[in-house]
Amino acid sequence: MPDILAEASLPELALLMLAFFGGLTLFNVPIGFALERLLPHRRVFAVPLAEGQYRFELVGNLVFLVVAVTTFTAVLSSGLVRFGETSLLRDGLTFFAVSASFQVYYYGLHRAMHHRALVRFHRWHHRSQVTTPLTGQSMHFVEACAWMIGYAGIPLAMSYVAPIGFWGWTAYLMVNIGGNIVGHSNVELTRSVAGIRWKSINANPFVYHALHHARWTGHYSFQAATMDRLFGTEWKDWPALLQRVMDGKPLRSLKERAEPS
Ligand SMILES: [Zn+2]
Numbered sequence: 001m002p003d004i005l006a007e008a009s010l011p012e013l014a015l016l017m018l019a020f021f022g023g024l025t026l027f028n029v030p031i032g033f034a035l036e037r038l039l040p041h042r043r044v045f046a047v048p049l050a051e052g053q054y055r056f057e058l059v060g061n062l063v064f065l066v067v068a069v070t071t072f073t074a075v076l077s078s079g080l081v082r083f084g085e086t087s088l089l090r091d092g093l094t095f096f097a098v099s100a101s102f103q104v105y106y107y108g109l110h111r112a113m114h115h116r117a118l119v120r121f122h123r124w125h126h127r128s129q130v131t132t133p134l135t136g137q138s139m140h141f142v143e144a145c146a147w148m149i150g151y152a153g154i155p156l157a158m159s160y161v162a163p164i165g166f167w168g169w170t171a172y173l174m175v176n177i178g179g180n181i182v183g184h185s186n187v188e189l190t191r192s193v194a195g196i197r198w199k200s201i202n203a204n205p206f207v208y209h210a211l212h213h214a215r216w217t218g219h220y221s222f223q224a225a226t227m228d229r230l231f232g233t234e235w236k237d238w239p240a241l242l243q244r245v246m247d248g249k250p251l252r253s254l255k256e257r258a259e260p261s
């Protein structure tokens, strides 16, 4: 861990965490809105936002940031995480391991959040039926706490298998947060549908998760379609709908379907 963090007092550490998580939010949210503005012909849903949507999403983001800053201040100040020497190998492996574990963990968490017992905590995120760059981090306090297990708890546990790389962990958090915020924009960035199902093993088009918000009962994966494909929760018509959006024909209803292509 860098000296600036190791030597910081508790309030200083909290301020640094606020700068990290708040800074990433303030950096990525305008990117998402700029993409929506710059690419109107790539709009995903031509459906109006809910009344007061930006307002409740902003509140959700504040909740998420408070939980993230508190969690990371506590975890880093505890000295419990075992960090190894910085090296390309250690940080690269850390990035890969944290990324893979987050995707597996998130899929399980997300399925659980749709269970009757927990769905009341997940409804906050789903109040956004059409998504915006503020939707990604808009969630209930309980769900935000559960995200922290993926962000911090699993890397902490992993560090007892082998010391982790600080920069690999940090880099993954930056990718995760950027992808989560920008990836909820109501716009599609994919260049070509050719081979898209294969490519989605690594990263989903934005339409993919937009359909989760519209339809609720499938597409629980984070970042990539892999977990949905393994567990049979992928809709077959998303490549056809993606093509529609890319042809400049936004989806006009949350219920829109297509023949699987
Ligand atoms: Zn959901």
Ligand SMILES: [Zn+2]
Binding pocket: 125, 135, 136, 184, 209, 213
């Ligand atoms: Zn979402």
